[in-house]
Each structure stands twice: as C-alpha cells, then as structure tokens.
Amino acid sequence: MYPFFSSLIGLLLFTHQVFAQEFHTIEDAVKMENGCIMLTADKPYQRGIAYCKTKLDLSKYFEIEFDIYLGKKNDNGADGITFVIHNDTRGFRAIGTWGECMGYGRWNRGYYGGNYIAPSVAVEFDTYQNYRQNDPTCDHVAYLENGTNYHTKYWNNKDTRFNLEDGVLHNFRFRWEPTIQQVTVYLDNVVVHRGKRDLVKDIFKGNTKAIWGFTASTGNKHNLQFFCLRRWAQAPSNKNIKTSPTRRR
Ligand SMILES: [Ca+2]
Numbered sequence: 001m002y003p004f005f006s007s008l009i010g011l012l013l014f015t016h017q018v019f020a021q022e023f024h025t026i027e028d029a030v031k032m033e034n035g036c037i038m039l040t041a042d043k044p045y046q047r048g049i050a051y052c053k054t055k056l057d058l059s060k061y062f063e064i065e066f067d068i069y070l071g072k073k074n075d076n077g078a079d080g081i082t083f084v085i086h087n088d089t090r091g092f093r094a095i096g097t098w099g100e101c102m103g104y105g106r107w108n109r110g111y112y113g114g115n116y117i118a119p120s121v122a123v124e125f126d127t128y129q130n131y132r133q134n135d136p137t138c139d140h141v142a143y144l145e146n147g148t149n150y151h152t153k154y155w156n157n158k159d160t161r162f163n164l165e166d167g168v169l170h171n172f173r174f175r176w177e178p179t180i181q182q183v184t185v186y187l188d189n190v191v192v193h194r195g196k197r198d199l200v201k202d203i204f205k206g207n208t209k210a211i212w213g214f215t216a217s218t219g220n221k222h223n224l225q226f227f228c229l230r231r232w233a234q235a236p237s238n239k240n241i242k243t244s245p246t247r248r249r
C-alpha cells in the first residue's frame with residue numbers, strides 16, 4: 001500500500017475512534033471496531049442509546065450529518081432508529097420505551113407512564129408498521145416531539161413499498177437555522193422534512209443547550225442497526241447538494 005494511503009486510512013481510523021469515544025452508550029449500544037456505534041444487534045428485544053458528550057447550542061446554526069444502517073431484513077426486520085435532541089431531566093441517562101417506541105417514545109400518545117424522552121424533538125427512521133403509532137405499511141421518516149412516536153405526517157418518497165432495510169448505509173442530515181427557526185432534514189440528499197418551529201421557546205422552555213444522540217430498539221422482529229457520524233458543522237456550507245460516497249444503490 002502507498003504510504004500516503006496508509007497514513008490517510010490511519011487518520012480516518014483515528015478520527016473514527018475519537019468519534020466513538022465522544023459518545024455515552026446505554027444498554028445494548030456498543031462502540032464498533034470501524035468507529036461507528038451499534039445501537040442494536042440483530043436480536044430480539046434490544047434497546048440501545050448513544051449520546052454525544054458535547055451538547056448542542058440551539059442559539060447557533062448547526063448541521064449534523066451521519067450515516068445510518070437499518071439492517072437488511074425487510075419483512076422480518078424492526079424497529080428503527082431515531083435521531084434525538086433533548087433536555088430530559090435524566091440527562092445522558094434518558095431512555096424511552098423499547099420495541100415500536102425505538103428507545104425514544106411511549107406506547108400511547110395519551111399515556112404518560114413508562115419511559116419516554118422529553119422535552120425533545122426527534123426524527124424517526126421507522127422500519128416496522130405499528131397501528132398505535134399511526135404507521136403506514138412501508139418504512140418511513142417522521143418528525144416527532146416530546147417522546148411521542150404517534151405521527152400524522154410521514155415521508156416515504158411516495159413509494160408504498162419504500163424500504164430502508166436494504167443492507168446499505170443511508171445518509172442523513174439535520175439542519176437547524178435559529179435565525180429563521182427552521183428545521184430541515186435530508187435523507188440521501190432529499191428533503192424529507194422542513195418545518196418552522198421555535199425549538200428554544202416552544203420545546204426547551206428557553207434553554208439553548210441540549211443533548212443529542214440516537215436511539216434504537218427491536219421487538220420480536222429485529223435487525224442490526226448502527227450509525228456513523230460524518231460531519232458536525234457549525235456554519236452554513238456552500239454545498240447544498242452533495243453526493244454520498246457510501247451510498248451504493
Ligand atoms: Ca413502527
């Protein structure tokens with residue numbers, strides 16, 4: 001191997017290992033040799049959560065980009081991953097319910113018992129239909145708040161057979177623009193959610209610092225699920241459209 005490439009790979013591995021060390025892991029979440037963090041193994045009744053040790057500052061612009069892997073079993077896979085930003089009083093130990101709640105939310109939107117993460121905003125990558133959460137038959141992405149998985153809107157690329165359990169990494173970006181109070185979410189470079197919301201005032205009761213990370217779980221059905229951080233930018237980029245080298249479709 002050429003020295004340049006070997007040193008480049010060394011640098012990338014070093015960067016990845018530093019990345020993994022920057023996260024608290026809870027329950028079934030574990031740091032992987034490739035520097036990514038596994039949230040659930042391909043086993044039933046798993047719950048894994050990982051939080052970055054550095055909080056977000058919601059008074060400032062940021063864009064977080066990562067790759068997620070939701071498994072390769074379409075029919076027998078479950079349940080999905082959420083990206084979460086929260087100010088739960090449990091801090092870095094905050095957890096939600098397992099199974100369809102993906103380690104983020106609660107069984108029913110009107111039921112406040114059990115574990116759920118709030119106050120919070122989240123984006124779910126849901127790979128299993130649950131009627132209680134108003135899920136469509138296909139895999140989908142949805143914006144969530146305050147530990148409730150129930151949603152009335154979702155994105156599925158207008159494809160009733162949309163599938164995220166396809167054995168490849170999917171690129172995800174979450175952008176917060178405080179000056180216009182706008183959240184934009186991209187999946188594989190397509191806008192899957194854009195909404196105006198005063199997160200600081202309406203969700204976090206005036207607090208500008210928030211914990212962020214990922215949650216995932218499985219139930220009777222299961223998949224390997226993990227994430228890899230790619231970029232955390234705190235200034236707007238000129239590149240609005242970019243290609244993902246990890247996308248192999
Ligand atoms: Ca579901």
Ligand SMILES: [Ca+2]
Pocket residue numbers: 073074075127138139162163164165
């Ligand atoms: Ca699927």
